[in-house]
Amino acid sequence: MVSTPAPTVAVIGAGIAGLACASRLAAAGMTPVVFDKSRGLGGRIATRRGPDGLTFDHGAQFATARGPAFSAYMRGAVAGGAAADWDLPDATRGERRYVGTPGMSSLVRPLAEGLEIRGQHTLTKIERTQDGWQLAFALVGETMVADRVALCLPAPQVAALTQDFPQAAAALASVDIAPCWAVMIAFEDPPLPGTLPDAGPQAGGPIAWMATEGTKPARDAGPARLVLHASPGWSRANLERPAEDAARLLLDALKGLSKGPLPAISHVAAHRWRYAKTQVPLxxxxxxxxxxxxxxxxxxxxxxxxxxGFDSGVSLADRILRDIG
Structure with missing residues (x-):
């Protein structure tokens, strides 16, 4: 008796959706291959390392769990040391807020265990052939043929890769994702108590969110550090500014929120998330x-x-598993 090899599944994107999809497929006995344009994992669930080992969670700030599947995952992540509760002064909605430990990107670490993940692979073309889907990647000059492909990428990037599918284009055009400028700041000395607003959402103005890295569990002591997220409207209006200009303008906005002079700044950097926060979902x-x-x-x-993102990835895997039974 000749056994039939399991279909090859390529998962494009190592954010939480791609990793949740691949992890579920692997648990069912499949061997998916995950490709991502960067070296790290997590997509916008990200931790950046600055000079002298400083760390900043400059992407997603926390996770909440409302459904049974993600709640179970988060319980396991906490038990395994990959996540912990974050108590915020504005936590009035009664929801537990989880962060990865020791950095936000650690939150997806359990999903990646045992998977084949190829970093620095940017998908540039996908084409249907008689053998399956041929994938071409930039820089590495590598191609792959897969039986099935799960594109776990922002909707505009999916649209650019699937222009030969008009029905998909129409659906993707209905999705709206706002950008976000993030600014990472380290001070030489801690700000005086009461100088800055409490961490969390900020009402009005260019800054929509402010986080104090030191308030999160399992973070290194290090210098006092802030992460600012600009509002969707401000980020759209200033999307193409140089990073240095965006950082300067948001620092000015921070000074406007402060109730006294800020300490000297030892490090500042800005990062543009072009596709950050879903405004209108599919x-x-x-x-x-x-x-x-x-x-x-x-x-x-x-x-x-x-x-x-987690729920979408699980649903993708279940759709694939339904066909191959």
């Missing part, structure tokens, strides 16, 4: 582009929360 867990053979998903399918 409205379903994933997009089936080609009869279950080419699919797309991410938080943009369901909403702006980390859990939305």
């Amino acid at each position: 409205g379903r867990p994933f997009l089936d582009i080609a009869d279950g053979m080419l699919l797309a998903g991410g938080d943009w399918c369901l909403g702006a929360r980390v859990e939305c």
